[in-house]
Amino acid sequence: xxxxxxxxxxxxxxxxxPWPKYFYDAEGSRLFEEITAQPEYYQTGAELSILKSxxxxxxxxxxxxxxxxxxxxxxxxxxxxxxxxxxxxxxxxPPPRYVPLDVSESALRESGERLVAEYPGLEIQGxxxxxxxxxxxxxxxxxxxxxxxxxxxxTVGNFTPQKRRKFLGALRAGLREGDRALIGLDLVKDARTLxxxxxxxxxVTARFNRNMIRVxxxxxxxxxxxxxxSHRAVYDADLERIEMWLYSEAEQKVQxxxxxxxxxxxxGVRTEISAKFTPExxxxxxxQSGLELLDIYTDDRDLFALALGGPA
Ligand code: AVJ
Numbered sequence: 001x002x003x004x005x006x007x008x009x010x011x012x013x014x015x016x017x018p019w020p021k022y023f024y025d026a027e028g029s030r031l032f033e034e035i036t037a038q039p040e041y042y043q044t045g046a047e048l049s050i051l052k053s054x055x056x057x058x059x060x061x062x063x064x065x066x067x068x069x070x071x072x073x074x075x076x077x078x079x080x081x082x083x084x085x086x087x088x089x090x091x092x093x094p095p096p097r098y099v100p101l102d103v104s105e106s107a108l109r110e111s112g113e114r115l116v117a118e119y120p121g122l123e124i125q126g127x128x129x130x131x132x133x134x135x136x137x138x139x140x141x142x143x144x145x146x147x148x149x150x151x152x153x154x155t156v157g158n159f160t161p162q163k164r165r166k167f168l169g170a171l172r173a174g175l176r177e178g179d180r181a182l183i184g185l186d187l188v189k190d191a192r193t194l195x196x197x198x199x200x201x202x203x204v205t206a207r208f209n210r211n212m213i214r215v216x217x218x219x220x221x222x223x224x225x226x227x228x229x230s231h232r233a234v235y236d237a238d239l240e241r242i243e244m245w246l247y248s249e250a251e252q253k254v255q256x257x258x259x260x261x262x263x264x265x266x267x268g269v270r271t272e273i274s275a276k277f278t279p280e281x282x283x284x285x286x287x288q289s290g291l292e293l294l295d296i297y298t299d300d301r302d303l304f305a306l307a308l309g310g311p312a
Contacts, residue, residue, distance in 0.1 A: 002220055002258035009254070009261035014269035016212065017243070020158040023208065023272070025215050031208040038200040042193070043154055046304035047184055048077055051152075054297045055084035058308065061295070062180045064148035065089060065096050068138065070131040072100030075111040077152055082119065085148075094145050097123040101138055103130055132167070139174025146178040154186045154304070157241070157275040164275075168289035172311060181291060181309045185277040187302060191235040194276065198233030198242050206231035209244050212271050222254045224263075232268075240281065244272040282307045
């Protein structure tokens with residue numbers, strides 16, 4: 001982490017956006033959950049409405065009997081897919097199986113125990129791991145059934161384009177014939193709607209953004225003052241992405257054995273990118289990683305999409 005933050009703070013402009021994982025300590029995860037409840041933040045509700053209305057169709061089409069979920073968290077959005085997988089399961093063939101991967105063992109245990117109680121016929125095999133490091137091993141497991149690999153929540157949008165290609169390429173490499181990928185993508189829309197979603201009136205996103213400074217302080221002893229940073233999120237229509245920034249209102253220095261940096265008064269650091277897609281850019285993104293875009297499912301307001309892909 002000292003190396004990541006050190007390199008992120010030594011460029012012009014400062015850029016911590018390649019490491020979105022540093023947002024998500026316990027407080028950051030809690031703040032993100034709080035963001036999803038803000039009226040301006042449409043993504044979670046839109047994705048859930050697609051899952052509720054289209055899961056049956058997705059499972060009927062893919063005929064998968066194993067659902068692999070990357071970054072499953074509390075698995076709160078997954079039930080629609082699990083329900084549809086069970087319903088699409090005829091009497092013949094293997095029973096349905098759910099394979100969640102998450103960095104949090106406690107989240108896996110809790111959601112696993114709840115799902116075991118809720119779905120008697122469902123096999124569940126959870127894995128603790130980072131979707132970066134563990135993807136190859138997870139998908140390399142032998143399996144006697146077609147798999148649907150879901151990566152929900154729009155997290156691929158937070159990856160740099162290079163990282164996105166790498167991640168989707170590794171996902172593609174892990175797919176076998178008959179396997180499918182289902183990826184959540186936020187869609188391009190007017191700048192006002194997008195910027196409102198990342199500048200909510202209650203200030204929750206601002207607190208989420210400043211929490212990255214707290215994480216850096218807690219883990220690296222950086223001694224920055226989180227309250228000196230002001231939050232701003234802007235939509236770049238050319239790059240089709242939201243950028244979140246923190247601007248230091250005053251000069252600040254970081255000096256630890258592992259890390260040295262300074263902020264000038266008014267200097268900013270980019271903390272997150274969140275790419276927005278069109279059906280065309282989604283197809284191109286998939287193609288660059290050897291995936292074929294088979295279908296794209298959207299909500300009735302075209303806010304969010306689930307992109308279904310298979311090996312090209
Ligand atoms: C949904 C996790 C991808 O980019 O919208 C929310 C996180 N950042 N508000 C997104 C986030 C600021 C996020 N993900």
